[in-house]
Amino acid sequence: MLDFTIMIETDILVIGAGPCGLFTVFEAGLLKLRCHLIDALPQAGGQLTEIYPKKPIYDIPGFPEILAGELIDNLMKQAEPFKPGFTLGERAESFEKTEDGKFIVTTSRGTKHIAPIVAIAGGLGCFEPRKPPISNISDFEDKGIEYIVRDPEFYRGKSVIISGGGDSALDWAVFLANGVAKEVTLVHRSKSFRGHPDSVQKVLDMAASGKINLHTDAEVVEVAGDDALRNITLQHNDETKTVLTTDHWLPLFGLSPKLGPLSEWGLNIDKNSIEVNTFDYQTNVPGLYAVGDINTYPGKLKLILCGFHETTLMVQSAFKRIYPDKNYVLKYTTVNGVNGF
Amino acid sequence: MENTVQITVIDREDKEHVLDAPTDMGMNMMELCKSYELPVEGTCGGMAMCASCHMYILSDHDLGERNDDEEGMLDQAFFVKGNSRLGCQLHIAANFDGLKVKLAEVGG
Numbered sequence: 001m002l003d004f005t006i007m008i009e010t011d012i013l014v015i016g017a018g019p020c021g022l023f024t025v026f027e028a029g030l031l032k033l034r035c036h037l038i039d040a041l042p043q044a045g046g047q048l049t050e051i052y053p054k055k056p057i058y059d060i061p062g063f064p065e066i067l068a069g070e071l072i073d074n075l076m077k078q079a080e081p082f083k084p085g086f087t088l089g090e091r092a093e094s095f096e097k098t099e100d101g102k103f104i105v106t107t108s109r110g111t112k113h114i115a116p117i118v119a120i121a122g123g124l125g126c127f128e129p130r131k132p133p134i135s136n137i138s139d140f141e142d143k144g145i146e147y148i149v150r151d152p153e154f155y156r157g158k159s160v161i162i163s164g165g166g167d168s169a170l171d172w173a174v175f176l177a178n179g180v181a182k183e184v185t186l187v188h189r190s191k192s193f194r195g196h197p198d199s200v201q202k203v204l205d206m207a208a209s210g211k212i213n214l215h216t217d218a219e220v221v222e223v224a225g226d227d228a229l230r231n232i233t234l235q236h237n238d239e240t241k242t243v244l245t246t247d248h249w250l251p252l253f254g255l256s257p258k259l260g261p262l263s264e265w266g267l268n269i270d271k272n273s274i275e276v277n278t279f280d281y282q283t284n285v286p287g288l289y290a291v292g293d294i295n296t297y298p299g300k301l302k303l304i305l306c307g308f309h310e311t312t313l314m315v316q317s318a319f320k321r322i323y324p325d326k327n328y329v330l331k332y333t334t335v336n337g338v339n340g341f
Numbered sequence: 342m343e344n345t346v347q348i349t350v351i352d353r354e355d356k357e358h359v360l361d362a363p364t365d366m367g368m369n370m371m372e373l374c375k376s377y378e379l380p381v382e383g384t385c386g387g388m389a390m391c392a393s394c395h396m397y398i399l400s401d402h403d404l405g406e407r408n409d410d411e412e413g414m415l416d417q418a419f420f421v422k423g424n425s426r427l428g429c430q431l432h433i434a435a436n437f438d439g440l441k442v443k444l445a446e447v448g449g
Contacts, residue, residue, distance in 0.1 A: 051390050124384055133419050165416045194413040253417045
């Protein structure tokens, strides 16, 4: 059967839109190569945006101090003349090689991309929800247990138990308890909440007025049901247990990075990092490179500035792979400026 | 040795590792474990943002209170107990001599 799926076509397909992936756009652009970036997160910036946007970084050459979020803003600005494409909120799942040696990379939502070069700039990996260590939890995933609220309307008229003490748990508890869900219960393992003080106060007020059932010093230790989740068991700090009946349980414990599907790509992996050579940062699959925190080689340092260096050398090699017959001379931006697409 | 303390780390297979830890290199417990290639990821680099260096304090050393960042992260971690700490927030000093810790299970 013919596949009429539209493919996104580019020169260098960059997996990961963190600092290293974004700088790849600039360096590739200087060589007239176009980039398209895929990232599992809904926004560019990787861990700098997702985990520590307000943290200062002190070892970016030329910036005695810069906030992580500002560095990403600057990198986006620097990449802008080269008009990068983005596939965000989708995880790169698999790749196949075409007869003419190109790569087709398909995402978790089925979006297909084709390019002669793939550069994995995946940092720590994909950010995925932290899953509570309950042995049969996967039996009820999407059958009552969800780690992300995709559409709050899904919970209209339902009973919902939320676990967690951060902003996401607090904000969804407040939102769903305001006339959306039939019943909202918030479970948190300590008495104090780490979320924004306003959100904490709202939850406490709603608990006092009976709109939210609040269980502190407790955590969910068991889940049970049949074809869908039916009840969960809370264990309190005094070791007593309570069984609660519910339609949904939302464990909202934040995100943690996982290498994910990349570990199945047939690449040489050492301790969750992809092995590359230090000549051009190519992996054991020709045409497939890995730069930044996700790669490893003797002497590797996981620093943003090292990732910038790696990707700069990587695009030179990519250029030679794409245009084996073209001669290239390094041009300086001070002399030539930045000529975008 | 001067400026060195001895710390025992029990790994997740219950194997004991007696480590010489420098007190003059600004090292924390996460970094110490990594420097001896013990299975501690230190994913976030030491910002109390991943809990991959979660450990239990087994000896009765006074290592000070958990700070806000550490409390916040332990709120989101699993297998948390009263003696849970994040290794990255424990800066090795002379009073760490004889400390005994156990690496927590990696959850989620």
